[in-house]
């Protein structure tokens with residue numbers, strides 16, 4: 001996977017332990033009924049395409065590496081395509097990517 005230049009400086013403020021804890025919480029959250037209900041909806045949070053539950057992945061809206069937490073408000077189910085795109089695109093490129101699915105929305 002190719003790395004973008006310019007890692008965000010504040011990412012270094014996060015301790016390894018904090019990130020590990022959030023990843024551990026994510027593993028636990030994957031076992032929860034709440035998460036299973038999300039998967040059962042079978043829809044990608046980002047592009048809205050119908051996606052079989054076994055194709056949905058857990059995504060942190062604010063990545064753990066940027067200080068995001070494993071909370072219900074920060075975790076969504078999305079398809080692999082969106083998950084990959086989110087990892088590889090810069091934040092602005094990601095916004096453009098999302099816009100193609102919601103062309104009429106000005107905000108949100």
Ligand SMILES: [Zn+2]
Nearest residue numbers: 044047079082
């Ligand atoms: Zn998607």
